[in-house]
Amino acid sequence: MEQENAAVNSIGKSIIIGSDHAAFGLKEKVKDFLSSKGYVVEDAGADSEASVSYVDYGKKVAGAVSLGQFPRGILLCGTGLGMSMVANRFPKVRAALCADVFSARMSRVHNDANILVMGGRVIGDVLAFELVQTWLETEFEGGRHLDRINGIDL
Numbered sequence: 001m002e003q004e005n006a007a008v009n010s011i012g013k014s015i016i017i018g019s020d021h022a023a024f025g026l027k028e029k030v031k032d033f034l035s036s037k038g039y040v041v042e043d044a045g046a047d048s049e050a051s052v053s054y055v056d057y058g059k060k061v062a063g064a065v066s067l068g069q070f071p072r073g074i075l076l077c078g079t080g081l082g083m084s085m086v087a088n089r090f091p092k093v094r095a096a097l098c099a100d101v102f103s104a105r106m107s108r109v110h111n112d113a114n115i116l117v118m119g120g121r122v123i124g125d126v127l128a129f130e131l132v133q134t135w136l137e138t139e140f141e142g143g144r145h146l147d148r149i150n151g152i153d154l
């Protein structure tokens, strides 16, 4: 039990999540899914389905990942497009918009994606959970891919 708590408290098991109103419902479900897997989840908002700008929440999550405050983040909006655009402006952030399991896996293996983006109006809950699990459990391959991702930041 003590060991289990230590694992949960370690940085590897902490994750920050954010959404706008369009994906608020999915965010809440993904939070429950993450908690059930032992993750400590920091919720950056939004807090309801009241209309907000995805930009504000994208900046909160991507900013925290960019600064190294969280190793990984998850962002959700209606399509995932706006959140991707915002997040990928931050140094050291590699945000991957995924709607299929192969891309979620490869975003880790080849791109070492540190933010997973999903569209709450594009995919269903079960697929979202599958994407999250695959993305969290897949390791970066390194090697030639490390050189490549090191070349991304301007």
Ligand code: RB5
Residues within 6 Å of the ligand: 020, 022, 023, 054, 077, 078, 079, 080, 081, 082, 083
């Ligand atoms: C909100 O209506 C919608 O524009 C937003 O959730 C997102 O899809 C933007 O890219």
